[in-house]
Amino acid sequence: MSAPAAPAPAAPPAAPPVQPVKRHHWIVRLTHWLTFVLLVGMITSGLQIYTAYARFGERGEPSYVNAFEGQRFPAWSKLGGWLAGGLNWHFTLMWPLIFGGLLYLSYLVASGEWRSLLFRPRDIKGAIEMQKYYLRLRKEHPAQGKHNPLQKLAYTFIIFLGMLSVLTGFAIYKPTQFSWLTALFGGFQAARYWHFWAVWLFTAFLIVHVILVFVVDPSSLRAMITGWYRGRFPSHD
Amino acid sequence: MIDRRAFLRLAAAAGPASLVSACGWDGGNTVRPLLLDVSRVNDWVGEKILYSQRRLAPLYDVSQRSQQLPMYFISPEMPMLRDPKSWRLQVAGLVRQPLTLSLDDLQAMPRTTYTVKHHCVEGWSAIATWHGVPFSAIAERCGMSPQARYVRFDSFDSGYFNGWDLASAMHPQTILAYGLNDNPLPVSHGAPLRLYAPTKLGYKMTKYLVSVTFTADRPGGYWEDQGYPWFGGV
Numbered sequence: 001m002s003a004p005a006a007p008a009p010a011a012p013p014a015a016p017p018v019q020p021v022k023r024h025h026w027i028v029r030l031t032h033w034l035t036f037v038l039l040v041g042m043i044t045s046g047l048q049i050y051t052a053y054a055r056f057g058e059r060g061e062p063s064y065v066n067a068f069e070g071q072r073f074p075a076w077s078k079l080g081g082w083l084a085g086g087l088n089w090h091f092t093l094m095w096p097l098i099f100g101g102l103l104y105l106s107y108l109v110a111s112g113e114w115r116s117l118l119f120r121p122r123d124i125k126g127a128i129e130m131q132k133y134y135l136r137l138r139k140e141h142p143a144q145g146k147h148n149p150l151q152k153l154a155y156t157f158i159i160f161l162g163m164l165s166v167l168t169g170f171a172i173y174k175p176t177q178f179s180w181l182t183a184l185f186g187g188f189q190a191a192r193y194w195h196f197w198a199v200w201l202f203t204a205f206l207i208v209h210v211i212l213v214f215v216v217d218p219s220s221l222r223a224m225i226t227g228w229y230r231g232r233f234p235s236h237d
Numbered sequence: 238m239i240d241r242r243a244f245l246r247l248a249a250a251a252g253p254a255s256l257v258s259a260c261g262w263d264g265g266n267t268v269r270p271l272l273l274d275v276s277r278v279n280d281w282v283g284e285k286i287l288y289s290q291r292r293l294a295p296l297y298d299v300s301q302r303s304q305q306l307p308m309y310f311i312s313p314e315m316p317m318l319r320d321p322k323s324w325r326l327q328v329a330g331l332v333r334q335p336l337t338l339s340l341d342d343l344q345a346m347p348r349t350t351y352t353v354k355h356h357c358v359e360g361w362s363a364i365a366t367w368h369g370v371p372f373s374a375i376a377e378r379c380g381m382s383p384q385a386r387y388v389r390f391d392s393f394d395s396g397y398f399n400g401w402d403l404a405s406a407m408h409p410q411t412i413l414a415y416g417l418n419d420n421p422l423p424v425s426h427g428a429p430l431r432l433y434a435p436t437k438l439g440y441k442m443t444k445y446l447v448s449v450t451f452t453a454d455r456p457g458g459y460w461e462d463q464g465y466p467w468f469g470g471v
Binding site for chain 1 (some may be wrong): 262263264269271272273275276279283287288289292294295303304305306307354356357358359360361362363364435436460463464465466470471
């Protein structure tokens, strides 16, 4: 807090004026919302595609462990109407999703902002303190920069999950042309399996992410839209 | 604390997405043509950038063959020839010498055998051994014209057909198969002759073949004309 010293000692301490800080570059805001909309489209068209063969494993071989084996997903969760429709949505939305992701990563590197986002070994201690705070084992919120260590961990994870989704996607899309990549993931069926797992990790992230925004720091939503942050954690690094 | 404008903008972003996913929408008459345009771009990317005629599909050992290999055809009943002996393959179009080939003629030509993984557009895969004549040997024998850019494969399965780009057809692993797993090709898998290539999705591999036509214009396909990706390469 960088509140100026109160000039008149008689007055009760007023709430320090909130200085808005510029938090998110337009590229970050644009790619954030673009990714959100595209990801919804990718997941829903992906569920439509999954419905055509709702299991994992070579023909004639046992299935992989999968809670959604044979699952009929409800109509509202599927995009495309039938397999070809799902494929065409999926193979259309994948391009802006990939290019948006590359734009975002380029921005992180070029601006140096990756430093305040990437979770590194030195963040482990801070992550434990942060977890203690959430578990009410410590009272005061640990000091933090733009993101706290748990946020760094979550955002670093989601970037790697995005990369994994794209790579497993290509391994499924062209398993012969990219046979080395498909082999890296354990084969065509295994690549499908990891690609499908990514859906549920993205979904879980999305739910926790939105809950934390509203419970912990609602001003961060406005910051992701306007770029300006007026909340509790204005420090910048 | 929560900004109303922020909510409105969030709703503006999420609205179309949830609307679109509301009813299994294939894009309707407005968006569907755009999706098909992108699908054509993807065909181009698939053929010109991601595909290489020199890149071979991985081979498997015969011990890795799948226990199951699903069959499928579009006719209400399994397409069968009344008189298999009189069956001939017609090779025509942009060629110097149109051909009429019997199964014996085909089996007397160079023979390719490989054990490869089959990829279905639905998401299943299975390993099997295929035996047949390389398509490039047919192209050579009929004297394919330099104007030929595509190949159309027709069947006796209720008019099922496929159009192929020439590069994929001339791939060393593209064959006209008359054998499966050391046996003659079963009727359930397209007897007497079917197209096979481990570089394509299953629906691109025409079964129950009757003719091969070299063309300058791009032929469609049974599923391709209904919206499935035309290139269908894997």
